[in-house]
Amino acid sequence: MNPxxxxxxxxxxxxxxxxxxxxxxxxxVCVAGVIATTDSAEAERMVxxxxxxxxxxxxxxxxxxxxxxxxxxxxxxxxxxxxxFSFLDDSQNLEVGQLxxxxxxxxxxxxxxxxNFSELDILPSQESEGSDTRxxxxxxxxxLAADFTRLGSSPKxxxxxxxxxxxxxxxxxxxxxxxxxxxxxxxxxxxNPSAGAPEPTGxxxxxxxxxxxxxxxxxxxxxxxxxxxxxRRFSSTMEQCDIRYEQGLYVSRxxxxxxxxxxxxxxxxxxxxxxxxxxxxxxxxxxxGVAFGSxxxxxKQFFAQWLHYGLQTYLIDGMRxxxxxxxxxxxxxxxxxxxxxxxxxxxxxxVSVWGWLLEHAAPCFPALVWLxxxxxxxxxxxxxxxxxxxxxxxxxxxxxCYYLSATVFSHQLGLAGSLWNLFRGKRYNVLRxxxxxxxxxxxxxxxxxxLFTLLAFLLPTxxxxxxxxxxxxLSVIIVHAMFDTITALLNHFPLFALLLRLKDPLRLPxxxxxxxxxxxxxxxxxxxxxLSSIFRHYAHLARRLITHYHPLRMLRQLASGRLxxxxxxxxxxxxxxxxxxxxxx
Amino acid sequence: MKRTIxxxxxxxxxxxxxxxxxEFRVEAPGGRRRAASRLPSIGGLWLDACxxxxxxxxxxxxxxxxxxxxxxxxxxxxxxxxxxxxxQWESVVIFPSIGIQLETHxxxxxxxxxxxxxxxxxxxxxxxxxxEGLRGWDVRYxxxxxxxxxEGSLQLEVAFENILPRFPILLEVYHGVQEALQxxxxxxxEPSV
Numbered sequence: 001m002n003p004x005x006x007x008x009x010x011x012x013x014x015x016x017x018x019x020x021x022x023x024x025x026x027x028x029v030c031v032a033g034v035i036a037t038t039d040s041a042e043a044e045r046m047v048x049x050x051x052x053x054x055x056x057x058x059x060x061x062x063x064x065x066x067x068x069x070x071x072x073x074x075x076x077x078x079x080x081x082x083x084x085f086s087f088l089d090d091s092q093n094l095e096v097g098q099l100x101x102x103x104x105x106x107x108x109x110x111x112x113x114x115x116n117f118s119e120l121d122i123l124p125s126q127e128s129e130g131s132d133t134r135x136x137x138x139x140x141x142x143x144l145a146a147d148f149t150r151l152g153s154s155p156k157x158x159x160x161x162x163x164x165x166x167x168x169x170x171x172x173x174x175x176x177x178x179x180x181x182x183x184x185x186x187x188x189x190x191x192n193p194s195a196g197a198p199e200p201t202g203x204x205x206x207x208x209x210x211x212x213x214x215x216x217x218x219x220x221x222x223x224x225x226x227x228x229x230x231x232r233r234f235s236s237t238m239e240q241c242d243i244r245y246e247q248g249l250y251v252s253r254x255x256x257x258x259x260x261x262x263x264x265x266x267x268x269x270x271x272x273x274x275x276x277x278x279x280x281x282x283x284x285x286x287x288x289g290v291a292f293g294s295x296x297x298x299x300k301q302f303f304a305q306w307l308h309y310g311l312q313t314y315l316i317d318g319m320r321x322x323x324x325x326x327x328x329x330x331x332x333x334x335x336x337x338x339x340x341x342x343x344x345x346x347x348x349x350x351v352s353v354w355g356w357l358l359e360h361a362a363p364c365f366p367a368l369v370w371l372x373x374x375x376x377x378x379x380x381x382x383x384x385x386x387x388x389x390x391x392x393x394x395x396x397x398x399x400x401c402y403y404l405s406a407t408v409f410s411h412q413l414g415l416a417g418s419l420w421n422l423f424r425g426k427r428y429n430v431l432r433x434x435x436x437x438x439x440x441x442x443x444x445x446x447x448x449x450x451l452f453t454l455l456a457f458l459l460p461t462x463x464x465x466x467x468x469x470x471x472x473x474l475s476v477i478i479v480h481a482m483f484d485t486i487t488a489l490l491n492h493f494p495l496f497a498l499l500l501r502l503k504d505p506l507r508l509p510x511x512x513x514x515x516x517x518x519x520x521x522x523x524x525x526x527x528x529x530x531l532s533s534i535f536r537h538y539a540h541l542a543r544r545l546i547t548h549y550h551p552l553r554m555l556r557q558l559a560s561g562r563l564x565x566x567x568x569x570x571x572x573x574x575x576x577x578x579x580x581x582x583x584x585x
Numbered sequence: 586m587k588r589t590i591x592x593x594x595x596x597x598x599x600x601x602x603x604x605x606x607x608e609f610r611v612e613a614p615g616g617r618r619r620a621a622s623r624l625p626s627i628g629g630l631w632l633d634a635c636x637x638x639x640x641x642x643x644x645x646x647x648x649x650x651x652x653x654x655x656x657x658x659x660x661x662x663x664x665x666x667x668x669x670x671x672x673q674w675e676s677v678v679i680f681p682s683i684g685i686q687l688e689t690h691x692x693x694x695x696x697x698x699x700x701x702x703x704x705x706x707x708x709x710x711x712x713x714x715x716x717e718g719l720r721g722w723d724v725r726y727x728x729x730x731x732x733x734x735x736e737g738s739l740q741l742e743v744a745f746e747n748i749l750p751r752f753p754i755l756l757e758v759y760h761g762v763q764e765a766l767q768x769x770x771x772x773x774x775e776p777s778v
Contacts, residue, residue, distance in 0.1 A: 006682055098680075100683065115706075115734075115735060118734070119735060133738060137739060140739045144731070151763065151766050151767055151770055161708040163708035164735065511703070511704065512704055513686060514683065514686055514704055519604075522605060522606070522683075527702070
């Protein structure tokens, strides 16, 4: 028989009564309730019948032992809460060692105790998270195991200790007490299978939906799926539509489960919170979107004119003037005349063609603004992604010019690199992927010198044109980054969890702690989750964004002629649906 | 409740024994100079007096305009907030048979207004250590409780995180917790009563 623990958990609302108390003996003595009778046989019968009920058997698997009758007890609230206890099988009077008072929360209030916030799985998850911490933990475990000065290693973990099972007992004590009281008041035959809706067995009731559309054998569906996937990468509107589709699917799947759920375990509470978070978020989004969209629709003429004016002045005429300025000795720099003329004329031609296109599309601008405003019915995020996409389309000429000048620049840099190797007498070995010394022939060296002359005279010109378009592209990328960030923030805001923390912090537990009082008993209290853990996924998102848009990284990319690109959509996409990683844990 | 000061040259460290718990308390430096005094220190009071007279001086000028009033209000709020959330004491509380708890108490003049606590039950406490922290040329020792979370990863909880007392105090706390851990392990592994 395991030694009886000296700590007794006592419900806070039971004072000044006498009777037979029942609860659990393992791992700690936890009193779930008191039956006001002195007949111990009767009490045992009631407790055994209660533990056979279907509502109890639904949650029975969380515990390692059944509830039993503990003994006769009497509590007096005067003289500082003294408690007399006597255990039935030992029949010895045991003065309670340490009293730990806890609150029995009703299941319908959805309050519970928990050791840390991650038990409540309500944050959106990504597919690629948490793989880097596993190595660190393995190392730490090994160093702990190798420490010979440690007292008490793991094997004797089970025993009379305060662990997660004790918290489950505290969470479900009210349920047990309610069942026992029902037994006491009625003497019907128990264990009717239809009493109460038992929790569906197992944790993974419904399989997680796949993110992409299902692949059917027909080839046309394949083609559509690939086109859909490709369009999601290029257009943020399609991505937003995909997010909405996924949210709609999630809500329609979960609504029946959430509203018929009677058994409030931690798993079902987290589903409840996630479901309501999704619904509230979408509704809020739609409200803000409709307000902003109607503002856009009403002032579409003004916005269309402003857009037209802005595009013409800054992006068409401004670019043209900048190119012409570069052509004619910018800031006193004497660039190569022929190359500069070629660049200038071709790019000015490109920009002018685009300007001509925009002139002819100008009457459609009000309709475009109206369309963006109408998209507000699907939410503010849809407006932001439509804006982002249309801006990307309207500035396509900048992208083309940037692409051309960046390609030329990167090729010239490559040429410079290999010429550098040539003059040092080295060569890049493609087979071995390294630099080897090499003996060049005279004509190779001569050709290299000629090429070097060409490079030295042409590179400054190429560099200046590249610099112009690179700065333009950088500002466009920054605008896109802002739009993407706003979308990601709006899409995954933990609104429900935040409001829940304000309204009823006990429903969002982030830990337990023990409050000491001046006399006698200790009080087990629940700590609400800290704000940093509610916004944990935002910290992750911020880290991703900063890594991608770090100024030094951008500068390095610019200097080496690599193409700047906005962050890929998968990196900032979170999903309400638990992914396979999370399910495997 | 019994209160002892085990180290003579560190009077800010005291051990308080209560019914079912044992607290190792370290008070923030610059708090009470004399152990028996209950008044706030004179330095703090002078600062408050200066601030009050400064506010009274520019009250007329500031409250005439709305932004001025808003700025004054914000400044006063900030001042009250910083003055009332100064660290008063930090402690490590040992509950035999339950676990240990790391507490930080913030308040004003020896009275604790806010308390933040971190509870580590014996079942998830892997070890309680003194670690050597290096920051540049600075070496600072700190007590840390290694907590195993439900997912299986390890988390370090630093005791006396804001005060970071010196080594003799940490040694006392370390011995106290290790003794309690030893008693707990013996209780858990002893044969039936």
